[in-house]
């Protein structure tokens with residue numbers, strides 16, 4: 367396993383050595399656990415670290431953050447703390463034992479040992495640990511055959527009750543299966559199907575399902591993930607009657623293609639919430655009321671709801687754009703939309719004029735500015751001052767349509783606009 371540490375950056379390896387000696391001074395045992403162990407074993411890097419502490423994780427995280435002079439976010443209710451080191455997020459958790467009083471409910475938790483903590487995990491490949499303790503540093507603790515399952519490319523639950531205890535594991539199983547191109551082990555698949563048949567998901571708070579859905583739809587292979595979800599459990603858990611249409615899959619594939627080159631294409635340097643686009647592709651054909659109900663019930667954030675609803679509300683308007691649509695209408699159509707929404711429409715209309723219009727909007731129209739200022743309007747003797755903003759806005763739109771180049775062009779145009787709105791002013 368020592369070699370496997372090499373998959374971690376030198377900084378991280380040094381960091382682990384340092385926290386190992388801090389743990390020994392504090393007389394607590396610490397372990398690397400979860401996804402990072404899995405990914406190290408398959409030779410993949412993993413960004414964030416999960417450290418399990420047999421003892422008080424918050425006190426230990428405080429010791430680490432003091433040592434490095436880093437900030438430490440404590441979550442007393444969960445006995446966990448997060449430390450941010452360089453670009454990494456390191457979660458420290460107190461080893462715990464969980465008992466489920468009823469299916470789908472949150473478990474009762476109490477501080478415990480590494481063994482108990484591994485026993486509460488979802489799949490064998492996620493239930494391995496690596497000791498960071500002086501006496502056996504680097505030793506793998508694999509109580510459930512995780513290494514064997516990694517070799518055999520299998521997702522396997524630790525016990526038969528697993529999906530009923532926590533039905534969100536159904537989504538997690540599909541996520542890891544598709545991400546790693548693994549298979550669901552035979553009995554695990556049987557248990558998953560039985561949990562679905564027993565309506566286990568109906569017992570889970572929709573907010574927890576939302577979190578899993580977001581993770582699923584954020585994977586790099588959303589089309590495969592969605593197909594698998596749809597075939598194993600259907601899409602009724604999102605909205606009654608929702609089915610996976612071929613057009614939605616095509617759109618999701620197109621969105622992935624567009625996202626691959628969106629930085630270059632749209633010259634934007636920001637992280638997009640890609641899952642929103644995939645989700646919108648799935649539910650765009652549902653009636654507005656169903657979309658609103660779903661967003662409300664699952665507790666999506668306000669900004670996320672606005673993006674999805676604006677896609678739904680603007681779809682027909684965008685469909686009507688054609689080669690003859692004036693530039694100022696294109697500007698007015700796209701300007702109020704979020705960037706996610708624009709990317710969605712770019713992917714939705716691979717044929718026709720919409721793509722070219724979006725490119726014109728992003729490359730040219732958003733950069734158009736008028737050259738004249740309020741002072742120039744004053745020199746023309748234009749009154750009242752209260753119409754200056756309106757005039758300059760109308761001039762901006764006219765500039766887009768008429769390709770006005772110079773300040774003189776703009777002065778002429780603004781006089782024309784002024785003359786055309788004077789009657790309205792007299793009416794007031």
Ligand code: ATP
Nearest residue numbers: 399400401402416486487488489492493532534535
């Ligand atoms: P990723 O690469 O997606 O971050 P991860 O394995 O690190 O994968 P997390 O969701 O961060 O996934 O969870 C960390 C670990 O916590 C998992 O590896 C697993 O051991 C455990 N875990 C998370 N969610 C559950 C769950 N619902 N039931 C049991 N164990 C879980």
